[in-house]
Amino acid sequence: MSTIRIPNPAPCDGGRLDDPTPARALPGGSPPASGSKAGSEQVGDSPVGSPLAGDSSAGSERAGDSFAGVSVSGSTRVGSLPADSADLKDSDASLHDRFGRRMDYLRLSVTDRCNLRCTYCMPREGIDCVDRSEVLTWEEMYALCRLLTDCGLRKIRLTGGEPLVRSGVVGFLARLRDLPGPPERLLTTNATLLDQHLDGLTEAGVTRINVSLDSLRRDGYRSLTGRDLLEAAWRGIDAAADRGFSIKLNVVVITGVNAGEIADFVALTKDRDWTVRFIEAMPFDGLGGNPGDLLDGESILERIRDKFPIVRAEQEPMAVEETYRVPGYPGRIGLIRGHTRTFCGRCSRLRINAVGQMRTCLYAEPSLDLRELLRAGTPAEEIRRRIIEAVRDRHWDGWAAQEATEGRDACSMSRIGG
């Protein structure tokens, strides 16, 4: 794999953060065992074959890697979902909205924390991270994934914040393999910590990774992210590609910042079979506005066409991006019109953020507080009913969702779960 030249990269420490969630038991579950690190679930960078990856009952007493609070057999509390998924299945178990769209893709934010500060996503200073006790534990997240899988979930993407700053994330992905199906497991990351997790991700059965990378220039990257970590990110991406992971690069395009690099990004597809996706900036920078002048999809396409004779490429089913390619290049180019919102008709995405708020659209207010339901010991059937109702009542598109949220506080994508 050829490597892009990065001018004089500085060494980086990766900026790893502690896991934000203390060990915690669900109602009706056994308490987390002693021996866990205070305030930290040292889960799952556990290898497959560890208690985490398989039977979570015996010999798995480190809180977090044991999923100690959640038994998947027994009573009907969500903290202890019925062992047989058939218990939860019925003819209308899958999630459909009133317009007939099916929601079978979960984007689960495992943390609101991040080791970068991308200008379009969160403010440089003064962003309050939620208290650790408010973040869903791995057990709670697993219980929700289990419940949704019984409702026909086909894909689970872990996102954030930066998912790899939460310890245990790779073990959690491995654990998701035990779900009925199992659903495909995917990851969106800034890649600065990726290289150290590739073995675990392979073992967890993850094959596709989306990476945010908004500049190929050290100064541009530093100014967009607030950190000098381009080399670390590139090392992670390159290593993942070498290991055979399918790579999609996400590039949020901002006028006067990185719009001048569009052609450089397209050029990456010349000798790499990656998809480079350009994303319209959305108003989720945590400050209440667009983080720069919006460069819309048409303007992005014009800039690409100025330099490359692109043609439409075959569309992935249910993909929210339009796909193009340069004839003769192995890679592909994607365009995500996240601000102009032209693809809502095929949106199948359900979002749960790190504190358990469920959204049926990025632009919508949360429609359910799943953490509250879980911690109140609500029966699984009742939680499922509430989810089915919320999905049914989903807005038609992001414009309708936004209209219904007039006056809401400035939102950060890291908090929503991008």
Ligand code: SAM
């Ligand atoms: N930290 C990981 C990363 O950056 O890939 C995962 C979380 S991030 C919030 C998920 C995706 O949201 C990234 O691709 C990022 O570029 C995108 N994103 C964040 N803020 C955005 C905004 N205001 N407009 C458009 N995309 C945004």
Ligand code: SF4
């Ligand atoms: Fe962090 Fe991802 Fe947001 Fe950038 S886009 S600040 S990497 S969560």
Ligand code: SF4
């Ligand atoms: Fe889905 Fe909302 Fe985005 Fe439209 S704006 S694609 S409905 S998340």
